[in-house]
Amino acid sequence: MTLLSALVLSFGLQAQDPSAYEQIMKETLSLYDSVKTMDDYKEIVNRFERIAAAETDQWLPNYYAGLTYIYMSFVRGLEDDQRDDYIEKALEAIDAAEAIKGETSEIVVLRGYAYMAKVSVSPALRGMTLSAKVAGYFEKALAMDPQNPRANLMAGRWKYGSAQFFGSSTDDACALMNQALALFEAQGETNSIEPAWGQNQAQSMSQRCQGNK
Amino acid sequence: MKRIYLLILFISHSLSAQTTITGKVTDTKGLALGGVNIYLENSYTGTTSNADGSFILNGLPAEGILVFSMMGFETFKHQISSSSSQEEINVQLKEAFNKLKAVTVSAGSIEVSDKKQAVVLKPLDIVTTSGALGDIVGALNTLPGTASNANDGRLFVRGGSADETAIFIDGLRLGNAYGSSLSGIPTRGRFSPQLFKGSFFSTGAYSAEYGQALSSVLSLNSVDFPLRDQTDFSLMSVGGALSHTKVWEKQSITANLSYTDLQPYMALIPQNVEFNRAPQGLSSEILWRQKVSKGGLLKAFYAYQYSNLQISRPEPDYPTGRETALRNNFHHANLNYRQSIGKKHLLDGGLSFSYNQDRINQDSNAINTSSELLHLKLRYQYFAHAKLSFKSGAEYFTQDYSEGFNDLNRSQNGNLAAAFTESNYYFNSDLVAKLGLRYTHNNRGSYLSPRLSLAYRFRKYSQVSLAYGQYLQAQDPARTLQAGALRASKAEHWVINYQYSKEGRTLRFEVYQKSYAELLRRNPMLNTGGTGYARGFDLFYRSRSGIKNLDYWITYSFIDSERHWRNFQNPVQPSFAPRHNASLVGKYWVNALNSQMGITYSINDGFTYHNPNLPGEMQSKTKFFNTLNFSWSYLPRPNLIFHFEVTNVLGSENIFGYQYSSSPNENGEFAELAIPQAAPRFIFLGIFYTLSSDKKANQLNNL
Numbered sequence: 001m002t003l004l005s006a007l008v009l010s011f012g013l014q015a016q017d018p019s020a021y022e023q024i025m026k027e028t029l030s031l032y033d034s035v036k037t038m039d040d041y042k043e044i045v046n047r048f049e050r051i052a053a054a055e056t057d058q059w060l061p062n063y064y065a066g067l068t069y070i071y072m073s074f075v076r077g078l079e080d081d082q083r084d085d086y087i088e089k090a091l092e093a094i095d096a097a098e099a100i101k102g103e104t105s106e107i108v109v110l111r112g113y114a115y116m117a118k119v120s121v122s123p124a125l126r127g128m129t130l131s132a133k134v135a136g137y138f139e140k141a142l143a144m145d146p147q148n149p150r151a152n153l154m155a156g157r158w159k160y161g162s163a164q165f166f167g168s169s170t171d172d173a174c175a176l177m178n179q180a181l182a183l184f185e186a187q188g189e190t191n192s193i194e195p196a197w198g199q200n201q202a203q204s205m206s207q208r209c210q211g212n213k
Numbered sequence: 214m215k216r217i218y219l220l221i222l223f224i225s226h227s228l229s230a231q232t233t234i235t236g237k238v239t240d241t242k243g244l245a246l247g248g249v250n251i252y253l254e255n256s257y258t259g260t261t262s263n264a265d266g267s268f269i270l271n272g273l274p275a276e277g278i279l280v281f282s283m284m285g286f287e288t289f290k291h292q293i294s295s296s297s298s299q300e301e302i303n304v305q306l307k308e309a310f311n312k313l314k315a316v317t318v319s320a321g322s323i324e325v326s327d328k329k330q331a332v333v334l335k336p337l338d339i340v341t342t343s344g345a346l347g348d349i350v351g352a353l354n355t356l357p358g359t360a361s362n363a364n365d366g367r368l369f370v371r372g373g374s375a376d377e378t379a380i381f382i383d384g385l386r387l388g389n390a391y392g393s394s395l396s397g398i399p400t401r402g403r404f405s406p407q408l409f410k411g412s413f414f415s416t417g418a419y420s421a422e423y424g425q426a427l428s429s430v431l432s433l434n435s436v437d438f439p440l441r442d443q444t445d446f447s448l449m450s451v452g453g454a455l456s457h458t459k460v461w462e463k464q465s466i467t468a469n470l471s472y473t474d475l476q477p478y479m480a481l482i483p484q485n486v487e488f489n490r491a492p493q494g495l496s497s498e499i500l501w502r503q504k505v506s507k508g509g510l511l512k513a514f515y516a517y518q519y520s521n522l523q524i525s526r527p528e529p530d531y532p533t534g535r536e537t538a539l540r541n542n543f544h545h546a547n548l549n550y551r552q553s554i555g556k557k558h559l560l561d562g563g564l565s566f567s568y569n570q571d572r573i574n575q576d577s578n579a580i581n582t583s584s585e586l587l588h589l590k591l592r593y594q595y596f597a598h599a600k601l602s603f604k605s606g607a608e609y610f611t612q613d614y615s616e617g618f619n620d621l622n623r624s625q626n627g628n629l630a631a632a633f634t635e636s637n638y639y640f641n642s643d644l645v646a647k648l649g650l651r652y653t654h655n656n657r658g659s660y661l662s663p664r665l666s667l668a669y670r671f672r673k674y675s676q677v678s679l680a681y682g683q684y685l686q687a688q689d690p691a692r693t694l695q696a697g698a699l700r701a702s703k704a705e706h707w708v709i710n711y712q713y714s715k716e717g718r719t720l721r722f723e724v725y726q727k728s729y730a731e732l733l734r735r736n737p738m739l740n741t742g743g744t745g746y747a748r749g750f751d752l753f754y755r756s757r758s759g760i761k762n763l764d765y766w767i768t769y770s771f772i773d774s775e776r777h778w779r780n781f782q783n784p785v786q787p788s789f790a791p792r793h794n795a796s797l798v799g800k801y802w803v804n805a806l807n808s809q810m811g812i813t814y815s816i817n818d819g820f821t822y823h824n825p826n827l828p829g830e831m832q833s834k835t836k837f838f839n840t841l842n843f844s845w846s847y848l849p850r851p852n853l854i855f856h857f858e859v860t861n862v863l864g865s866e867n868i869f870g871y872q873y874s875s876s877p878n879e880n881g882e883f884a885e886l887a888i889p890q891a892a893p894r895f896i897f898l899g900i901f902y903t904l905s906s907d908k909k910a911n912q913l914n915n916l
Contacts, residue, residue, distance in 0.1 A: 024257050039248065043261050046250035049282070050259045053252070080716065089284055124762070124802065128337050136440050166807060166851055 021055055025193040029064070032197075041072045052096065059101035060193060066093035066110055067197065073117045083121045090114045105145035106195050109154050112137030116158060134158055149187065150198045152180035157205060174209035181206045232273040232293060236302040237266045238281060246283060246306060254278040254290075285309055308642065310599050315642045316670040320680035320710035320723065321417035323356060333719060333755065339406045342798055343811035344842030344860050346897060348401045349412070350391075353431070354815075355796045357721065357751030357768045358416030361815050362789050363840060364869040364890060366399035367391050370416050371727060372747025372774030372790040373428025376689060377704075381432045383512065383549045386425070386610065388567030388586030392494070392520060393541035397869070398486065398891045403518065403543070405469075407456075408500070409433045416751075417725055418680030418706040421633040421649030421664045422592070425610060427686045427704040427729070437510060438502050439465050441905055447471075449899035451478050452494075467500040484892045489536065490523035508553035512563075518543040529874035529884040537575045544568040562591035562606070581617040584691065586610070600639040607632045614690035625690035629655040635664070643670040653685060657698045660685050674715040680708045688733055688741070696739040703730045717758030724750045732778040745776030747790070765799040785831035788870055791817035791838070811844040822870040825883045835868045852903040861894040 028047045035041060045068040052061035069090035073083045091114050098107050115134045119126045138155035145151060156176030163170045184199040238246045245266030252259025253273055262268040273279070273293055281289040286306040294300065317324075325334045338352060345351030350368050354361045360369045367375035380390040380402075387403070394400040413432040415423075423430045438460075445456040452473030459466050475491040501513040523538035549563035565588045573580040592606035608631050615624035635649030649664035662685060668678035685701040693699055710723040725748065732743025755766035772792055775784040786792075796815040803810060816839040824833040844858040861867075867890050874884040 020257075039261075039264075042248040046248070046252075046259070046261045047257075049250055050252045050257055053280070054255050054257060085284060124757070124764070125335060125337075129335075132440055162851060166848065168850060 021051070021058065022193060024051060025060060026191075029193060035071075038072065038075050041068055041075065044068050045072065052093075057100060059097040059107075060195075062093045062097035062100070063107065063110065063195065066090045066097060066114070067195075069093060070110070070113055070117050074120075080121050084118070087114055087117050087121070090117070105141045105148045105151055108137050108141040108144060109148065109150045112141060112158075113154055116154070131162070147183060149180045149183035149202065150195065152176045152183060153198045153202045153205070156180060157201070160205065160209075170209065174206070177202055177205045177209060231271070232275060232298050232300060233269065233271045234273055234279065234293070234300045234302060235267070235269045236304060238262045238268065238283075238304045238306060239266055240286070241305055241307055243305075246286070249281055249283040249286075249306070251279065251281050254280050281306060285311070310639065310642055312599060312639075315639055316645055316668045316676050316678075318645065318647060318666045318668040318678045318680060319676065319712045319721070320666060320668070320678040321358075321415050321419060321706070321708040321725070322680075323358075323414045323416065324411075325414065326411040333721070333753065336406070336409070336411050341800055341809060341811060341844075341846070342813060343844035343858060344813040344815070344840070346401075346858060346860075346895070347406060349404075349406050349409075349431075349433070350402045353414055355766070355768060355798050355813060356414070356416075357723065357753040357770050358429075358725075360770065360772060360789060360791055360794050361796070361817065361838075362820075362869070363815075363838070363867065364397050364399055364888065365789070366394070366401055368429065368431065369789045370429035371725060371749070371770075372745075372772050372776075372787065373727075374787065374789060377426060377428035377686065379423065379426035379430050381423070381430065382514070382547055382565065383435055383563070384422075384432065384561070384592065385547055385549065385563055385565035385590055386567075386586060386588040387545065387547075387565065388612075389543060389569035389584065392518070393539060393543075393569070393571050395522070395524060395537055395539055397526075397888055398492075398522070398524070403545070404433075404498070404516070408435050408498070408514075410436045416708075417727060418664070418666065418682045418708040420604075420647070421635045421651040421662070421682075422604060422606065424608075424631050424633070424651055424653060424662070424684070425629070425686050427684055427702055428727070435500070435512060435514065437512070438504070439467060443903060443905040445901065445903050447899055447901045449473075450897055451475050463504040465500075465502045467498075469496070469498040471496045478896075482892070482894075482896060485889045486891050487525045487534070488522065489525055490521060490538065492520065492522040494518065494520035505550075505552070510551045512547075512549045512551075514545075514547040514549075516543075516545045527886065529872050529886045532884075535576065537573065540572045542568075542570040557596045559594040559596075560592070561594075562589075564589045579617070579619055582691070583615055585613045587612075602637045603634070604637070605632075605634040610687075612687075612690055614694070616691070616694060623694050625694045625696075627655065627687050627690050629653060629687050644668070649682075653701070655687055655698075655701065657700045660701065660703075675711070675713045678710045678712075680706070680710075682706050692733060693739060699733070699739065700731055700741045702732050702741065702743075704728065705730075717756060719753070719755045721753040722750065723753075729776065729778075732776065734778055735780050736782075743776065743778035745774070745778060745784070747772060747774035749773050762802040762804070763799070764801075765797065768794075768796045770794040781830055783830050785823075786821045788820050788822055788831070791820055793818040806847065807849060808845060808847045811846075813842045815840050820870055824871065824885075825873050825877075826885075833871075835870060838867045838869075839863075839865050840867065841865075852905075854899075854901040856897070856899045856901065858897040859894060860896075861890070864893055866890075866893075 028044060031044050045065055048061045048065040048068060052065060055061060069086045073086035094107060094111050094114060112134050115130055115137060119130050119134060135158060138158055141148060141151035142155055156173045159173035160170055163173050181202040184202055190196050238249045240246055247262055247264035247266060249262040251262060251268050251270060258272060260268055260270050277293050279291040279293055281304050283306060287309045289304055289306055291302060323333050325336055339349050340347055342352040342355060353359060353368060358371050362369050368378045369375055370378055380387045390403055391400040392403060411434050415430045419430050439458045442460055443458045447454045454471035456469040472495050474493045479488055479491045496518045498516045503511040505511055519542055521540040525534045525536045527534050545567045547565045551561040553559045567586045570583040588610050590606060590608040595603045610629045613626040615622060631651060631653040633651040635647060637647050639645045645668050647666045651662045653660045662683040664682040666680035668676055670676040684704045687701045688699045705728050707726045708723060713720045727747045729745035731741040732745055734740050734743040749771040752769045757764035772790050774786060774790045776787055777784040794817045798813045800809060800811045819835040819837050821831045821834050823831045840861045841863050842860045843862050847855040869888045872886045872888060877883050
């Protein structure tokens, strides 16, 4: 039955049909739930890239392609150069999304996330030079939309990491992540294709904050 | 159930009119490519190739374009042929050309940047190398091809004198690039590394874009646009500094002010040289950035520096000591504009002006010198396609030098115009060739200097490169006062380089040959009949992946050089070109202490000098030189840094040469006096604090 419906979907739905677009986006987004291997990510990113190629005035397919490439850069067992390649692809996709939608809080968060991934490839070499950039993007995203849970979450995560590194207080970081969690919870479950990722992270980070006290 | 039946009917009906394509995707070597995105253009229909490269795609229309796309490969498009409902195609994807991953010419060139994993030096290394004390040149002196002359402080590259290295800021020449000092008191580069985002250091055979340098080029790129408002304070054992940056949407301004005075420090720490006035200096900089419409950036930079010192030290002719005082005024202005025109054209250029005035009082004489340098430059780059680019430009230099001895004055000036063009072509990711030509004209003639370089990469991590070039440098007006117009000096460079780099390890081996012609000589009239050569090899190994948190590099440079120049009757080994030079730099991050520890050890086999008591010229050599430097940076908070540094920890009593009396004594011997280090060691302690909206920003760039 699933095979059948998949067939129906791919035959029946044509590009540029708004409901078809929503449908295929939802279907592709649902694949995140079962992701296990690098190949699964490749499948997802390929799908988003196909949609992006067909729907040239939609920013979300590029946005999610960027997000997926960032996830891919964190898959274990990659060489540094490969990680950098995925991050470069992520940044390309983010540029494409921005060219369509303009510079929004969501896009700025994602860009900060990509640079955060870049730092994580080689913290010793890049931390000093890139950390200001990462922090700058998260700050900017927060300023553009203080109610964006992802901006709160990522700004908090970044602060948390550096507070731990320097052994200083994580209070500021935890406040941001608690705020993120509150915003996620207030928002509730959504069935929209707009960015909604991050709630699980916010939950576990917020728990870690509780544990520290 | 009935509905499913209907559906199947519907599907099989549509299938009959549609095509199925199967096949396999490989790279050009025939290796299977998995993960390839294969889809019908302008639709959602598509699939991903399996690990063995195979794919099957159903339900394609009779006509359309099938796209094969994969990261790192060129996208391939296939026109679906309508003749049959079944089609099998095997697709080969070509590796995409990526300039960032393509081979670069490493012969003679050291790029200081964050762009690639394999670079020899990162911008941050400049400030974290112990012994450099935040001086760009100090850090470069631990690199292959340089000879450390610790009592001088300038860059000496491959048997070249210090004035054979030209320093550029944003492509524009910096005149009097080092602080003025007295002989035997080491100088430093004029500017703090915090002003620059990266640099390019060439030890030979560099691009046609650069001229007026016989041996080497150091090209510094200033920060384009700062990220945010920021205020920096620092308090050091030798002074203090204040810096503030304000950023608007399209403009930014940075102002720096620093004051140093070694008086209190020297009162505590004994020196080898007696200072009547310890070195004192004031340094100020203003940087303005303006974004202009589309892809245009204007950078303006102005710096003023003042310094003075007074020493009293014995010389063979003045056994009780001779007093010398120096006051220096320095101005530098640099205006640079960059404009991209579409994606294929880039136009940039600007002007720089440097003015330096030294007022020296020695015995009862007043010696005043002043020099001016103006450099105008226009450069145009054309990126024809990913693999081919061109760079052309024109520039003009004018230099004035005047010298006053009490009431007598004399001066000399020189003008020079040049044009250059260079093409860069990648045959593929692993082979690149660069061909350039530079034309120079001054009042003593015209010169054409070809440049060529090639690089080839093999087995992914290894590469060989070769570079060749002819270089010239007009005579320094300061050395040719009242000599009339003289021809420029010439050098010819050959460099062959092998480099292996993989995951945090870099090994470099470089062989070079440099021959000089038309060097300045005096016998006894000034002429350009001098000759010389330098040849040798360098070894460099850097590793930051062996032991966690440890990063180190080892350098060895062998220089065989002789020059028949200046007042020498014979070819001699110059005093600034020791034969064997080695250094070791280590940096270790101690997590538990939030600290970075660093050491630098440098050694060479001694400096040649001329002893008039012995037959021959430059026949003697000092004992070997060595110094061990240690540094400790402690970061209790991200925006607060304590930095402690000691040079020459072991207290080696290094000698850089000997001075002799101007006439022999009653026994027919010239009295001798060793030239020691200005101080046995230097101890530095500084506190650097940064205020900004990002609490992690710090002043690591300042150390």
